[in-house]
Amino acid sequence: MSAGMAKERLYLFDTTLRDGAQTNGVDFTLHDKLAIAGMLDELGIDYVEGGYPGANPTDTELFATPRKLATTFTAFGMTRRPGRSASNDPGLKALIDAQADAICFVAKSWDYHVRVALECSLEENLASIRDSVGAAKAKGREVLLDCEHFFDGYKANPQYALACARTAHAAGARWVVLCDTNGGTLPHEVETIVAEVVKVVPGEHVGIHAHNDTEQAVANSFAAVRAGARQIQGTLNGLGERCGNANLVSIIATLKLKDEYAERFEIGVSAAKLKSLAHVSRALDEMLNRAPDRHAPYVGESAFATKAGIHASAILKDPATYEHVAPETVGNRRKVLVSDQAGRSNVLAELERIGIKVDKDDTRVGALLDEVKRREAMGYAYEAADASFELLARRMLGKVPSYFDVTQFDVNVEHRINAKGERVTVSMAVVKVKVGGKELISAGEGNGPVNALDVALRKDIGKYQSHIEGLELIDYRVRILNTGTEAVTRVLIESQDEGGERWTTVGVSPNIIDASFQALMDSIVYKLVKSGAPA
Numbered sequence: 001m002s003a004g005m006a007k008e009r010l011y012l013f014d015t016t017l018r019d020g021a022q023t024n025g026v027d028f029t030l031h032d033k034l035a036i037a038g039m040l041d042e043l044g045i046d047y048v049e050g051g052y053p054g055a056n057p058t059d060t061e062l063f064a065t066p067r068k069l070a071t072t073f074t075a076f077g078m079t080r081r082p083g084r085s086a087s088n089d090p091g092l093k094a095l096i097d098a099q100a101d102a103i104c105f106v107a108k109s110w111d112y113h114v115r116v117a118l119e120c121s122l123e124e125n126l127a128s129i130r131d132s133v134g135a136a137k138a139k140g141r142e143v144l145l146d147c148e149h150f151f152d153g154y155k156a157n158p159q160y161a162l163a164c165a166r167t168a169h170a171a172g173a174r175w176v177v178l179c180d181t182n183g184g185t186l187p188h189e190v191e192t193i194v195a196e197v198v199k200v201v202p203g204e205h206v207g208i209h210a211h212n213d214t215e216q217a218v219a220n221s222f223a224a225v226r227a228g229a230r231q232i233q234g235t236l237n238g239l240g241e242r243c244g245n246a247n248l249v250s251i252i253a254t255l256k257l258k259d260e261y262a263e264r265f266e267i268g269v270s271a272a273k274l275k276s277l278a279h280v281s282r283a284l285d286e287m288l289n290r291a292p293d294r295h296a297p298y299v300g301e302s303a304f305a306t307k308a309g310i311h312a313s314a315i316l317k318d319p320a321t322y323e324h325v326a327p328e329t330v331g332n333r334r335k336v337l338v339s340d341q342a343g344r345s346n347v348l349a350e351l352e353r354i355g356i357k358v359d360k361d362d363t364r365v366g367a368l369l370d371e372v373k374r375r376e377a378m379g380y381a382y383e384a385a386d387a388s389f390e391l392l393a394r395r396m397l398g399k400v401p402s403y404f405d406v407t408q409f410d411v412n413v414e415h416r417i418n419a420k421g422e423r424v425t426v427s428m429a430v431v432k433v434k435v436g437g438k439e440l441i442s443a444g445e446g447n448g449p450v451n452a453l454d455v456a457l458r459k460d461i462g463k464y465q466s467h468i469e470g471l472e473l474i475d476y477r478v479r480i481l482n483t484g485t486e487a488v489t490r491v492l493i494e495s496q497d498e499g500g501e502r503w504t505t506v507g508v509s510p511n512i513i514d515a516s517f518q519a520l521m522d523s524i525v526y527k528l529v530k531s532g533a534p535a
């Protein structure tokens with residue numbers, strides 16, 4: 001496309017709150033829905049589908065709640081029931097009366113479903129589409145019509161599927177959305193069929209709603225756009241029932257960063273907002289209390305992670321050599337993994353990332369690399385424990401003060417029968433700490449030995465206590481490894497501070513208490529370094 005020519009507008013429609021809410025194990029509260037709608041609006045999504053007002057109490061309340069959103073907030077529901085007039089259908093009335101900017105109707109477009117599921121004539125289904133679109137238009141709403149099972153319907157009876165689309169458009173629907181409801185259609189089929197649809201309904205009124213059952217929902221969405229569709233529907237992180245919906249996160253990044261689309265189309269998401277994409281994706285997972293997919297395209301933690309030494313050195317010279325887009329554009333970051341395959345360049349890259357300045361020919365870099373390799377052979381895993389790596393690096397470069405010294409600890413596990421006759425296990429730990437020539441003794445009780453040790457260790461470290469007040473352990477993972485001669489235990493501990501920053505530390509020993517102790521100590525010392533505690 002030649003420079004200066006106006007770009008075509010492509011619209012994004014998010015259905016995380018409606019179709020995404022069908023995901024197994026996902027149950028949005030009213031508060032979640034409002035927060036997600038706000039996030040999508042902030043990102044620049046054109047349409048946010050809120051749910052089914054009138055059909056579900058949370059959604060009825062959602063639509064009744066005053067909103068300050070720039071997005072076209074959309075209500076979803078059925079067309080009028082067969083054999084009834086639009087004015088005599090309570091479901092349709094509740095939908096049309098909802099405080100929504102737009103209404104998205106779902107209608108059958110596969111003749112087989114009309115006969116078997118709806119049990120009405122093909123003509124009556126078209127009349128229902130016509131009447132429902134007309135009734136919503138009369139109420140001043142923007143209207144979308146989802147053609148359910150459109151692609152399967154088209155394969156079975158193209159004339160009828162097209163008649164449904166044409167009827168909705170003729171009745172005034174702003175968008176006719178072609179749904180791959182079963183998610184089994186392939187990209188080349190989508191492209192061929194959409195090319196036929198746009199001969200009947202102009203492409204600027206055609207949308208695509210793809211499901212991911214062959215893992216091609218994103219590809220199907222782009223196939224539809226190539227054939228002329230100008231609205232893409234999807235969900236954040238590809239949420240949705242079965243295998244999910246088209247992942248809007250990947251779609252947005254591709255539309256913004258790949259020339260084929262970026263040069264041709266304009267979307268509501270600005271380059272500045274694109275930088276919040278990784279955050280939006282992870283924030284949704286946090287809300288759902290699930291671990292973000294490390295390997296998610298563009299936004300996953302590993303999307304720009306490199307392990308092998310030669311790649312890392314090339315990346316330092318020119319990032320474009322091994323990255324299809326720059327990680328910062330979507331708010332992600334480059335990560336060079338420190339591992340047993342690590343070369344000197346990985347270590348240098350990682351030191352640069354964590355802000356440790358060192359000359360690249362400094363002999364201590366080689367010594368650090370040797371130490372990382374030696375420890376990884378023992379079972380340490382620095383890829384997962386970046387805080388322990390940072391401490392190790394700082395220590396070898398002489399940059400970690402010896403804040404305090406644990407001179408002795410004692411952990412005791414007691415199993416007995418209590419006064420109520422119940423079997424109980426109680427753990428107690430005593431820790432002796434030397435801080436600035438002063439010896440402090442603390443005891444702690446816990447539901448297990450590691451918990452008791454953690455409580456005792458963090459109870460009193462004298463003048464440093466204020467720095468660790470907000471420290472909290474949020475995850476504890478144990479793995480038994482066979483390193484050859486003996487089994488050892490690797491403990492990974494994830495900690496969080498008052499500012500919400502998280503870090504992971506590692507400990508390895510044949511003894512689980514020892515391994516845990518190392519990881520706990522690293523976590524505390526890391527927090528002291530991070531908060532700039534004086535030596």
Ligand SMILES: [Zn+2]
Nearest residue numbers: 019181209211
């Ligand atoms: Zn769907």
